[in-house]
Every structure is written in C-alpha cells, then in structure tokens.
Amino acid sequence: MIQVQGLEKSFKQLKVLRGVDIDVARGSIFALLGSNGAGKTTVVKILSTLLRADAGTARVNGFDVAAQAAEVRESISLTGQFAAVDEILSGRENLILVAKLRHLKGPGAVADDLLRRFSLTEAGSRRVATYSGGMRRRLDIAMSLIGSPPVIFLDEPTTGLDPEARIEVWQAVKELAKGGTTVLLTTQYLDEAEHLADRIAILHEGRIIVNGTLDELKRLLPPAKIEYVEKQPSLEDVFLTLVGARTNKEQ
Amino acid sequence: MNKHFVGDTAVLLGRSLRHIARSPDTIITTAIMPIAFMLLFVYVFGGAIETGTDSYVNYLLPGILIITIASGISYTAFRLFLDLKGGIFERFQSMPIARSSVLWAHVLTSLVANLISLVVVTGVALIMGFRTGAGVSGWLAVAGILVLFTLALTWIAVIPGLTAKTLDGASAFSYPLIFLPFVSSAFVPTQSMPGPVRAFAEHQPVTSIVNAIRDLFTQQPVGADIWIALAWCVGILVLAYLFANVTYRRRIS
Numbered sequence: 217m218i219q220v221q222g223l224e225k226s227f228k229q230l231k232v233l234r235g236v237d238i239d240v241a242r243g244s245i246f247a248l249l250g251s252n253g254a255g256k257t258t259v260v261k262i263l264s265t266l267l268r269a270d271a272g273t274a275r276v277n278g279f280d281v282a283a284q285a286a287e288v289r290e291s292i293s294l295t296g297q298f299a300a301v302d303e304i305l306s307g308r309e310n311l312i313l314v315a316k317l318r319h320l321k322g323p324g325a326v327a328d329d330l331l332r333r334f335s336l337t338e339a340g341s342r343r344v345a346t347y348s349g350g351m352r353r354r355l356d357i358a359m360s361l362i363g364s365p366p367v368i369f370l371d372e373p374t375t376g377l378d379p380e381a382r383i384e385v386w387q388a389v390k391e392l393a394k395g396g397t398t399v400l401l402t403t404q405y406l407d408e409a410e411h412l413a414d415r416i417a418i419l420h421e422g423r424i425i426v427n428g429t430l431d432e433l434k435r436l437l438p439p440a441k442i443e444y445v446e447k448q449p450s451l452e453d454v455f456l457t458l459v460g461a462r463t464n465k466e467q
Numbered sequence: 468m469n470k471h472f473v474g475d476t477a478v479l480l481g482r483s484l485r486h487i488a489r490s491p492d493t494i495i496t497t498a499i500m501p502i503a504f505m506l507l508f509v510y511v512f513g514g515a516i517e518t519g520t521d522s523y524v525n526y527l528l529p530g531i532l533i534i535t536i537a538s539g540i541s542y543t544a545f546r547l548f549l550d551l552k553g554g555i556f557e558r559f560q561s562m563p564i565a566r567s568s569v570l571w572a573h574v575l576t577s578l579v580a581n582l583i584s585l586v587v588v589t590g591v592a593l594i595m596g597f598r599t600g601a602g603v604s605g606w607l608a609v610a611g612i613l614v615l616f617t618l619a620l621t622w623i624a625v626i627p628g629l630t631a632k633t634l635d636g637a638s639a640f641s642y643p644l645i646f647l648p649f650v651s652s653a654f655v656p657t658q659s660m661p662g663p664v665r666a667f668a669e670h671q672p673v674t675s676i677v678n679a680i681r682d683l684f685t686q687q688p689v690g691a692d693i694w695i696a697l698a699w700c701v702g703i704l705v706l707a708y709l710f711a712n713v714t715y716r717r718r719i720s
Contacts (some may be wrong), residue, residue: 300558
C-alpha cells in the first residue's frame with residue numbers, strides 16, 4: 217500500500233533523511249518511531265505530497281508521490297502534528313467544509329454521522345475555539361476520515377493530549393484499521409507504538425534502523441529473565457480509575 | 468485548469484466570508500481609520516485647505532476610499548498567515564482540491580470585505596454632505612476602478628501573507644500604502660507642493676486614480692487620468708499576481 221525506497225531529503229546542509237525504506241501492507245497500522253527531529257514528519261510530508269524528496273521513490277496506493285501527486289491526494293488523508301481545524305467555524309461546519317472539498321454528496325449527513333462516531337454531536341454546533349485539546353484532535357481525525365481515503369497519515373496524533381484523550385484516539389485508530397484503512401502513524405511514545413502498531417520501524421539519524429513486529433523487535437534483545445515483582449498500579453492506572461469513575465457517575 | 472476550481476473556490480470563499488461575518492470588527496476597523504481621517508480633514512484642517520472647490524468633502528472622498536482599500540487589504544495577509552500557521556493550509560494542500568482555489572478564495576474575500584467597507588465610508592461621507600451628480604454609469608466606472616485597485620493591492624498582500632515569519636510582519640507592509648495618498652492629490656492639490664515632492668506626487672499611482680474618480684464624481688471629462696489610472700491598476704495587478712503565484716508555488720513545493 218505504501219512503498220518507500222531510498223528516500224533522501226536535505227534542508228540546506230542538514231541531511232534529514234539518508235535513505236529510508238518502508239513497506240506498509242494494506243489494512244495494517246504501521247508506526248514510525250523516533251525521537252524529536254529524527255525526520256518522521258519529513259517522511260509523512262513527502263508521502264502526503266507536501267514536500268518533494270531529493271532522491272528515492274515513494275508510492276502510495278500504487279501512485280508515485282512525485283509524478284502522480286493528484287492521484288495520491290485522492291487516496292490519502294493527513295492529520296498533521298497540530299490540529300488542522302478551523303477555530304472560527306463550528307465542528308459541524310469544519311466537517312462539512314472538508315466533505316464539500318472532497319466533492320461528496322450530502323455533506324451535512326456525512327458531518328452528522330462523524331460527529332456521532334466521535335461523540336461530538338453535542339459540541340457540533342459550538343465553535344472549535346471552545347473545544348478541549350482532546351475534542352479538537354478527535355475532530356481533526358474525523359475530518360481526515362471524510363471520503364474514506366484508503367490511506368491515513370497521523371503525525372504524532374497524541375502529542376499534547378491527556379491520558380483519556382489519548383485512549384480515545386487510540387480507539388479511533390484501531391477501528392480505522394479494522395475497517396480496512398491503512399494507517400501510518402508517527403510517534404515518540406514507545407507505549408503508543410506498542411499498543412497500536414502491527415509493525416514498528418525505528419527512524420534514527422535519517423535511516424530505518426529496525427523494522428518488524430513488536431515480537432520481532434523484542435527478540436533483538438537477550439531473552440527475558442523471569443523475575444517476580446509485586447504488581448503496583450501505575451500512576452496512569454490510578455488516574456484513569458479515579459477520573460473514569462467520576463466521568464461514569466456524571467453520565 | 469482543474470475542473471473543481473470554481474466549486475472549490477466557492478466553498479473556501481464561503482468559509483472566509485463566514486469568518487468575516489463572525490468577526491465583523493475587521494470591517495469596522497477597516498472603515499474607522501478612513502472615517503476618522505475624513506472627519507479630521509473636513510472639520511479641522513479642511514477650512515484652511517484651498518482646493519478651488521466649494522465642498523471639501525467632495526474633494527476628499529476619492530482619496531479616503533483609496534485609504535480604505537489600503538488598510539483593508541492587510542487583512543488578507545493576516546488571514547492567509549493564520550491559515551499557514553494553524554495547519555489548515557497543509558490540510559487543504561494534501562487534499563484533492565484545485566490548489567489555486569486557496570489563494571483565490573482569500574482574494575475574493577478581500578474584495579467582498581473591502582466593498583462593504585467602501586459602502587460604509589461612502590455612507591458616512593453622504594451624511595457629512597458629500598454630493599455627486601454622477602449617474603449610474605459614473606458610479607459603475609468608479610466601482611470598476613475601486614475593484615481593480617482592490618484586486619491589485621490584495622494580490623500584493625498575498626505575498627507577505629505567504630512569506631511573513633510573524634503576524635506583525637504579515638500586516639506591516641500596508642502602512643506605506645496607507646500613507647501614499649498623503650503625498651498625492653488626495654488631500655491637497657499637488658500645485659501647492661514644492662518641486663520634488665510635487666514631481667513624486669504627480670507621477671505615483673494614487674494621484675491619477677484619485678483624479679479619475681474625482682472627475683467621474685464631478686462629471687468632468689476624465690481625460691488622460693483614467694487611462695493612466697487603469698494602466699497603473701492593471702500593471703500592479705498583473706505583476707503582483709505573477710509574483711504571488713511564484714511565491715505560492717515555492718511555498719507549496
């Protein structure tokens with residue numbers, strides 16, 4: 217679904233990508249893992265036709281990103297690092313705007329359906345400026361699903377979100393892949409890749425240094441020693457239990 | 468041309484017009500400065516200015532309309548800059564839409580917003596005693612010049628909107644444009660100015676545009692001024708359009 221070979225990109229003197237190879241199978245979730253500045257966003261921008269590579273080839277849904285940019289844009293949807301939503305419009309208007317730009321019939325119905333799927337129906341008529349970070353991100357992802365593009369790029373979809381919003385986003389991503397969408401996501405959170413991805417690639421200093429399933433990556437290290445450790449709840453468990461209990465009561 | 472150009476432009480125009488409808492302050496702030504200038508010059512300085520006409524507000528209005536446009540177009544740079552910063556610009560660029568629609572929607576929005584501001588300012592001038600015997604064709608000619616001038620300046624505004632690093636930088640470019648009318652025939656006849664200033668004033672675009680509009684309002688024969696005015700407008704429009712598109716293509720590739 218996504219084939220990348222020998223991708224190179226420099227910004228002035230700085231070599232960001234030094235030959236990246238990736239292969240993503242249809243309907244799978246592929247995580248591109250790397251620290252800040254590793255070049256994850258550059259890969260995503262090249263694949264979504266926003267940047268041109270200096271060397272190498274990249275095909276998305278069978279189309280070459282440089283030569284067939286228009287066809288690639290028909291096949292993809294990008295959720296960038298910062299929520300690309302219109303603050304002055306309402307959530308529903310944002311969805312309708314994208315539906316119209318994708319030339320769909322019945323944009324209002326498309327919008328209402330997505331608002332329901334992302335539990336934004338009540339907030340739908342409010343301006344996005346009043347939304348919380350998690351709601352914005354959900355709307356952002358909902359906007360990316362319009363027109364059901366076969367490939368979705370999510371660039372650091374949960375950076376800056378609180379734990380609950382993160383889990384909501386994860387849920388949404390999992391459902392996407394279940395529906396047959398190919399997802400390429402970048403993240404700097406190891407647990408995120410662990411939770412979501414069918415395959416994980418680590419991008420380091422402009423190259424993919426490892427690429428495999430979680431089990432394959434784990435096998436790279438010496439076999440696990442068995443130790444008995446008292447199971448303590450993590451702070452995340454505590455937080456989610458307390459906050460979750462309260463939210464349930466409110467509903 | 469992309470088959471979706473008209474449809475996509477209309478959708479994006481609808482979006483920007485909704486922005487304006489929800490923050491009408493952009494139209495009010497655009498109209499307030501020219502109205503303040505008009506009040507100041509008509510009721511404070513006007514008595515001391517010798518224009519050779521009996522009504523100073525009649526003399527002044529064309530220049531005030533030019534100032535209105537010059538201050539209004541900075542919002543195009545402002546809105547474009549915010550789209551680029553906010554990430555929605557990248558979303559549009561990664562979608563299967565006609566790419567030039569993104570710019571055209573902002574340009575047409577500027578045209579609509581400036582026309583509203585111009586109507587407001589003209590309304591205030593009418594209250595202050597502005598009168599013209601111009602008929603429908605005269606008004607249409609004035610409107611045509613103002614539309615051309617707005618389009619020309621708006622395409623200039625697109626350039627800082629695409630290239631600015633900060634919000635202040637995106638709108639600061641319009642200050643010289645606002646002050647250009649002061650060194651023209653907009654407020655006082657150029658004959659009263661010392662040599663070099665007069666030479667500049669008589670050969671810059673605002674003077675010919677102001678003179679042409681003034682002649683249309685007072686039903687004088689417009690003479691060469693209207694052709695010079697049109698040449699300036701079209702020349703600036705074409706250059707700014709080409710340069711803005713080069714900047715845009717550089718920005719998106």
